[in-house]
Amino acid sequence: MKKNASFILMDSSLAKYLYNTLQDLHPKSRYANELLQGLADLMEGEVATLMLGMTGQGEHFVNVVDDGIYAGALEIHPKSRKVLHSGIEVSLTPKEFDILYFLAKNKGEVFTKEQIYQAVWAEDYLMADSNIMAFIRKLRKKIEPNPDAPEYILTIWGIGYKFTERE
Structure with missing residues (x-):
């Protein structure tokens, strides 16, 4: 009731x-x-x-859970696999989304390229540092206001990458 x-x-x-x-x-x-x-x-x-x-x-709220990850103007919604920046949807490839979601759900944790690769690729695939770097570069072009000075996906020199800890 x-x-x-x-x-x-x-x-x-x-x-x-x-x-x-x-x-x-x-x-x-x-x-x-x-x-x-x-x-x-x-x-x-x-x-x-x-x-x-x-x-x-209010029927449209029944059984709705906001599963989003928020950082500044960036929203990541894993169930719908949507990414919004300042309320505008960003078109990502499936692997770009998977990398972004993996980093964002582990906010602040530093991952090597190998760890990102192992977390995102289920099948055996030729792992090369340049593959992950290329995906990160493309991802930054799509989600970062200034890809040359990233706010979301940060490079930890000599180690790998992490997602910003900012809310």
């Missing part, structure tokens, strides 16, 4: 986090500013309670 209402307590740190996150992400919703103002009112003590309601019935 579906509940009509749910009361959830929120402390000041959560309210501030939600407020800051909404300000930073600028969600594409006409209700975002109203929620921001409501959170501001809550933090300033002008109101003691916020009531949130869903437009329509």
